[in-house]
Amino acid sequence: MTSHDDARPAARLTVLSGPSGVGKDSVIELIRARSPWTLWLSVSVTTRPRRHYEVDGQHYHFVDRTEFQRLIEQDQLLEWADFAGNLYGTPREPVERHIRLGEAPLLKIDIQGARQVRKAMPDALLVFLAPPSFEELARRLAGRGTEDAQTIARRLAAARDEMASEAEFDVTIVNDSKERAADELVGLFGSRLPAGPLH
Template sequence: MQTHNSVQTANDCQAGRLIVLTGPSGVGKGTLVRSLLQRHPQLYLSISATTRSPRTGEIDGEHYYFVSRSDFEKMIAQDQLLEWAEFAGNCYGTPRLPIEQQIAQGKSILLEIELEGARQIRQSFPSALRIFILPPSFAELEKRLRDRRQDPDEAISRRLQRARIEVDAASEFDLQIVNDDFDTALQQLETAIFG
């Protein structure tokens, strides 16, 4: 059945569109995006621009577009970004031109992004399909954050506080998907994207 859908979707994607995925840290957005890209190579992953320096192994134009702060500020001034924000002293944003070019070629683009960026996209690209990924519960979200073993308790507490604010905004989105069972969530995403 999934193979049949994949064949159909290659034709259905001719129109091309922007698909925005948002949700709190630890909800599984990145894993869902990676699975979608593996299963549907016709999808394209948006690449963000950033003013931060490349980390070991990161390639310009593949992981990020690495730009100077002055170039980033020019991009803002010239309305070349669909959205942007500053985190930890570095700027991050979604360049408009590559998205518009891919859509013009009939490709659908996935953009995994934070809430504020998704709100900006609603204004700058209103035709985007905006999907919010929800945790099954805050207890499960906390468990997932702790199981990653990436953050100290204080950072996990901050992420959970932020998650409550983000979850309160889920109704602003076209669709909400609860990532309780991964395969079910993935199937719901595929249905939303490909019909």
């Protein structure tokens, strides 16, 4: 990695993507717990009904379909998708504002969303979080114990397609250890996790 002695690297959007079950949330949670100042995590907008424990503006920005359509028409979303009958998208203005402030925005989205961001913001750094192997990914999905065999099979089929898109990304991080993966991801922001053991 190139070092910059005379100036801090300019902030840019980092997009984290990868197959379902690879551990994206675990890596992000570790970074936020150990060094929350390192990044700003983008909050998506959605038409999905808010669950009782969710806070508007923290988990999602909850809007109706009319408002979501207005955001699309006014080019206020970096990317958006229709998933299970609900719309999800990334507001453009907060991301651009944090970049101007010299902060490091992180966006966790699926492969299709990453492709849209590449078109909307070509300077974004696209990071692919990969499992050590497809077999390990299958083991992790089965180990959750929250889904039946048919659902797991569908997820694994989708994961094969997602893993085939790895070459479209700028950087690949292999999640064989969430501590090491978190350290490597933070390193892309021109920073690192605090010294000391991570548990």
